[in-house]
Amino acid sequence: MVKFFRHIRQRLLTENKINKYLLYAIGEIILVVIGILIALWINNLNTIKQQKEVEKIYLLSLKGEFEQNYDLLNGTIKNNEQLINHLESLSMLFDKNVYDTITETSVNKYLFNAISPTVEFNPxxxxxxxxxxxxxxxxxxxxxxxxxxxxxxxxxEKLKQHQTDGAKFYDKAVEHYLKDGNLKKTIRIMGREVKGNSKFESINNKNLFNSVEFENHIFLYTRISKTKSALHYLPLKNDIEKIIQIIESELKN
Incomplete structure (x- = not known):
């Protein structure tokens, strides 16, 4: 093909047909430019195709990760609601009218349910x-x-800071419980196996509810558990739902 075009150029020059030669040269340049543009277009299409494939891999991976986090967050919200209920039940024991009518067994049940590991969302x-x-x-x-x-x-990151603050109040409440209460007695009353007797068995865990410091720790722990849900868990749930929705829409296109 190259020889063919070269032969045409030489014949035009030999025949002294300068005008036709110039037109031919321009046409040849145009063909070369068109060829380059087509090559660039094809290369661009391949690049776009590769980018689409990479994006699809990312979207599928993100979809799996956020669906997992969505299930985890729903479980965290449920556990946090249960914790709040337990803490509010515990707070009622600071009411003298309730305190005077409740048994020590019931007190230990409330303590066991409320003073449990903190609820946290770690996606x-x-x-x-x-x-x-x-x-x-x-x-x-x-x-x-x-x-x-x-x-x-x-x-x-903002949620983690809030969870850290909540853990401080939880630690304070547990610290007070361990200082003035009898954890071993609570565990035994809840039906868990506890070996050995204790000389502190006579300690009545109801007495914890005569402490304003313990009440303050429980109150603050309840408040921060509620705000975690309102300020973080529920907005995060909405964000994750939106992220999954957009990803699914993109994958269909």
Whole structure:
């Protein structure tokens, strides 16, 4: 093909047909430019296709991660609601009218349910962290989704701080319980196996509810558990639902 075009150029020059030669040269240049543009277009299509494939992999991975976090968060919300109910039941024991009518067995039941491990939401963020830290968030085409993903980490950091503050009040309440109450007695009354006797068996855990300090710790722990749900858990649930919804829509396109 190259020889063919060269032969035409040489024949035109030999025949002294300068005008036709110039037109031919221009036409040849145009053909070369068109060829380059087509090559660039094809290359661009391949690049876009590759980016789409990478984005799809990210979206599928994010979908799995956020669905897992959604189930985890629902469980956390449920556990936090149960904890709040237990704490509010415990707080009623500071009411003299209730305190005078309740048995020590019931008191230990309320203590056992309320003074339990703190409720925390610790989501899996491996996929999201990798995408953001590697600078690949730009590969997510949907602008709204990029915004949600970029702000999710900040929301979790704020939640962690709130959970840390709540754990402090929980620790204070437990510290008071361990100082002036009898944990071994509570465990035994709740039907758990406890070996050996204790010379402190005579301690009545009802006496904990004569302490204003213990009441304050329980009150603050209840308040912070409620605000965790209102300020963090429920908004996060809405964000995760929106993220999953957008991802599913993008995957259908």
């Amino acid at each position: 899996s963020m491996g996929v999201l962290t990798e995408i953001i830290s590697s600078g690949n968030l730009k590969n997510i085409e949907n602008f709204e989704l990029r915004q949600y993903l970029a702000s999710f980490g900040n929301s979790i």
